[in-house]
Amino acid sequence: MEVLLGLLTVEPMSGYDLGQTIRGSVGHFWNESYGQIYPNLKKLEAGGFVKSEKKRQKGKPDRHIYSIAKKGRERLAAWLSVAPQPEIPRNELLLKLFFSAQASPEIAIQHVERMVKSESAILGEFKRIEEQLSKGKQYPDAPYWKMTLRSGQLELKSHLRWGEETLDELRKIAKKQRSPSETKKEKKH
Amino acid sequence: MEVLLGLLTVEPMSGYDLGQTIRGSVGHFWNESYGQIYPNLKKLEAGGFVKSEKKRQKGKPDRHIYSIAKKGRERLAAWLSVAPQPEIPRNELLLKLFFSAQASPEIAIQHVERMVKSESAILGEFKRIEEQLSKGKQYPDAPYWKMTLRSGQLELKSHLRWGEETLDELRKIAKKQRSPSETKKEKKH
DNA sequence: GGGTGCATGTAATGGGTTACATGATTCT
DNA sequence: AGAATCATGTAACCCATTACATGCACCC
Numbered sequence: 001m002e003v004l005l006g007l008l009t010v011e012p013m014s015g016y017d018l019g020q021t022i023r024g025s026v027g028h029f030w031n032e033s034y035g036q037i038y039p040n041l042k043k044l045e046a047g048g049f050v051k052s053e054k055k056r057q058k059g060k061p062d063r064h065i066y067s068i069a070k071k072g073r074e075r076l077a078a079w080l081s082v083a084p085q086p087e088i089p090r091n092e093l094l095l096k097l098f099f100s101a102q103a104s105p106e107i108a109i110q111h112v113e114r115m116v117k118s119e120s121a122i123l124g125e126f127k128r129i130e131e132q133l134s135k136g137k138q139y140p141d142a143p144y145w146k147m148t149l150r151s152g153q154l155e156l157k158s159h160l161r162w163g164e165e166t167l168d169e170l171r172k173i174a175k176k177q178r179s180p181s182e183t184k185k186e187k188k189h
Numbered sequence: 190m191e192v193l194l195g196l197l198t199v200e201p202m203s204g205y206d207l208g209q210t211i212r213g214s215v216g217h218f219w220n221e222s223y224g225q226i227y228p229n230l231k232k233l234e235a236g237g238f239v240k241s242e243k244k245r246q247k248g249k250p251d252r253h254i255y256s257i258a259k260k261g262r263e264r265l266a267a268w269l270s271v272a273p274q275p276e277i278p279r280n281e282l283l284l285k286l287f288f289s290a291q292a293s294p295e296i297a298i299q300h301v302e303r304m305v306k307s308e309s310a311i312l313g314e315f316k317r318i319e320e321q322l323s324k325g326k327q328y329p330d331a332p333y334w335k336m337t338l339r340s341g342q343l344e345l346k347s348h349l350r351w352g353e354e355t356l357d358e359l360r361k362i363a364k365k366q367r368s369p370s371e372t373k374k375e376k377k378h
Numbered sequence: 379g380g381g382t383g384c385a386t387g388t389a390a391t392g393g394g395t396t397a398c399a400t401g402a403t404t405c406t
Numbered sequence: 407a408g409a410a411t412c413a414t415g416t417a418a419c420c421c422a423t424t425a426c427a428t429g430c431a432c433c434c
Contacts, residue, residue, distance in 0.1 A: 203385075203386090204385080204386070204387090205384070205385050205386075223385095223386085223387085224387090224388085224389095227386065227387055227388090228387085228388085231387095246384090246385085250384090250385050250386050250387090251385085251386085252384095252385070252386090253385095253386080277395095
């Protein structure tokens with residue numbers, strides 16, 4: 001809900017634009033689907049937080065351009081001052097790793113490797129965003145945007161570091177299991 | 190759903206115990222509420238993935254002790270081998286920081302400071318868990334548990350580092366705004 | 379006496395994603 | 407010819423938390 005208000009302070013936009021902008025800016029730490037965006041914009045308008053203008057288009061449906069109203073700015077400011085409640089995370093990779101003694105280390109290795117790959121790609125994206133932020137037209141919000149970007153970068157780097165470290169260990173475990181050395185084994189299944 | 194199966198491989202437990210155990214083990218990256226646990230256990234039993242035994246108690250309701258069935262182990266193994274899908278995160282702190290140009294830097298500072306405090310506390314908890322893991326009875330799963338713990342530690346440390354760095358910057362911004370130096374200002378509101 | 383912990387469970391509510399529906403234009 | 411993009415919106419569905427209900431025991 002408030003993401004919409006926030007982004008509309010930067011520039012008036014349509015619902016579709018908001019979806020695109022979310023993906024390209026806050027997408028790495030916040031997401032909203034269209035099934036959420038359109039109804040929420042209607043609610044915000046009904047409450048007087050935003051107002052809209054219709055723009056005719058040929059072939060395509062009318063574009064509804066939303067802009068933030070005074071009441072909307074107030075609501076945003078109020079929301080910003082409320083302490084964010086700590087998120088309850090859900091990390092499927094860690095959960096699977098936690099129970100990986102019930103499977104083979106090879107599977108765990110695959111999962112971690114996949115994560116390293118995908119997060120490396122995102123780190124690359126971040127570098128591009130960083131350059132864009134320094135070069136493009138200077139918004140007054142830019143310093144704050146950079147802080148969130150930096151957060152993502154540090155977090156990704158810590159994930160990658162952990163990933164490499166963990167892969168080393170998993171490979172050791174896999175090796176130990178393949179070569180029946182000193183420890184006695186029972187065959188499973 | 191699968192957390193329940195996973196934890197039941199360690200030891201047969203009641204629904205209540207499962208809730209407690211989740212908080213104390215995977216709680217930092219996975220949560221389930223009782224409103225979820227109890228119905229899910231029933232579904233798992235109906236599907237033949239777990240079985241239960243009633244234990245009479247005086248004063249308290251009967252304890253239903255669940256243990257994992259062969260079919261449950263198979264289901265767990267199948268789930269473990271499926272690649273975890275990347276989570277869609279929702280970080281309210283970052284979202285608020287992103288829009289903090291619409292508020293005062295002081296508010297942002299408060300939010301970040303609060304986060305630093307609470308995450309420091311969790312880091313302390315982790316240290317205790319680490320010691321417990323090294324000392325307590327050695328489960329065969331322990332190496333995997335340590336990996337997830339390590340992940341949490343690295344992530345927290347990266348958050349704290351980012352927090353301090355960000356606080357420095359926010360304080361600079363706050364200072365600049367208080368002393369009207371070279372930059373011309375328009376008064377808002 | 380009152381709060382907290384044990385112990386189970388259901389119902390209401392809310393938040394969110396996915397799928398569906400429509401239809402023109404542009405790219406491959 | 408067909409897929410992707412633009413553009414909006416609704417409905418179905420799923421998942422999850424919160425609140426509610428019950429009741430004893432223990433601690434302060």
